[in-house]
Amino acid sequence: MIIKRTLLTCALFISATASATTAPIIKGTNYLSPYCGCCKEWITHMKDNGFELESVYQENLTPTKIKLGVLPEYASCHTAQIEGYTFEGHIPAADIKRFLASKPTRMKGLAVGGMPMGSPGMEYGDKKDSYNVVAFDDKGRTMVWASHN
Numbered sequence: 001m002i003i004k005r006t007l008l009t010c011a012l013f014i015s016a017t018a019s020a021t022t023a024p025i026i027k028g029t030n031y032l033s034p035y036c037g038c039c040k041e042w043i044t045h046m047k048d049n050g051f052e053l054e055s056v057y058q059e060n061l062t063p064t065k066i067k068l069g070v071l072p073e074y075a076s077c078h079t080a081q082i083e084g085y086t087f088e089g090h091i092p093a094a095d096i097k098r099f100l101a102s103k104p105t106r107m108k109g110l111a112v113g114g115m116p117m118g119s120p121g122m123e124y125g126d127k128k129d130s131y132n133v134v135a136f137d138d139k140g141r142t143m144v145w146a147s148h149n
Contacts, residue, residue: 026100028082029054031064039078042090042121046080049093053080071140074111085109090119095133095146107135110145119148 030046032039034057043053058064065079068086076089083100086109099110110133112119118128133146 023050025052026050026082026097027052027054028080028087029056030078030080031056031058031061032078033058033061036077038090038115038121040121041123042078045120046093046096049097051082051093051096053082069108069136069138070111071136074113074134074136074142076111076113076115087111089113090115090121091133092120092146092148099135099145104135106137107143108138110135111142116148 028051030039030043030053032043032055043055046053061077061079065075065088068079068081070079070086070088074088078089080087082096085099085107087096088109088111091110091112095110099107112131112133114131115122116129116131117124119131130147130149132144133148134142135145136142
């Protein structure tokens with residue numbers, strides 16, 4: 001009887017753990033240069049965190065960035081669109097998930113300007129820059145969404 005109870009407990013635990021860790025895949029599109037290696041590393045980071053991004057390679061990303069409302073001061077090497085929002089640069093997946101969960105109505109997306117060392121896709125040994133992830137709206141107003149030190 002104890003063995004059956006133990007087996008049943010283990011089976012229930014395994015079942016609960018499997019269903020708890022199987023989150024739905026979040027789909028989107030990532031616009032990037034065909035020559036950028038760090039963009040591909042960022043896509044791997046996103047995939048490892050439950051995202052499935054279609055890659056659209058473009059020689060000139062400027063028109064896409066303008067169309068999606070990315071201000072020049074926040075431009076980076078790739079631009080993603082996920083669930084109607086714009087995500088510019090090397091943003092950690094956790095920040096994007098938190099943003100998508102909150103579904104902000106005023107904000108258009110998130111951005112990490114430039115390519116800070118230590119951000120997803122820009123890992124290089126133990127080198128890490130401090131950087132902010134900013135949320136932006138369609139009027140160019142921003143607010144700090146997350147800080148990474």
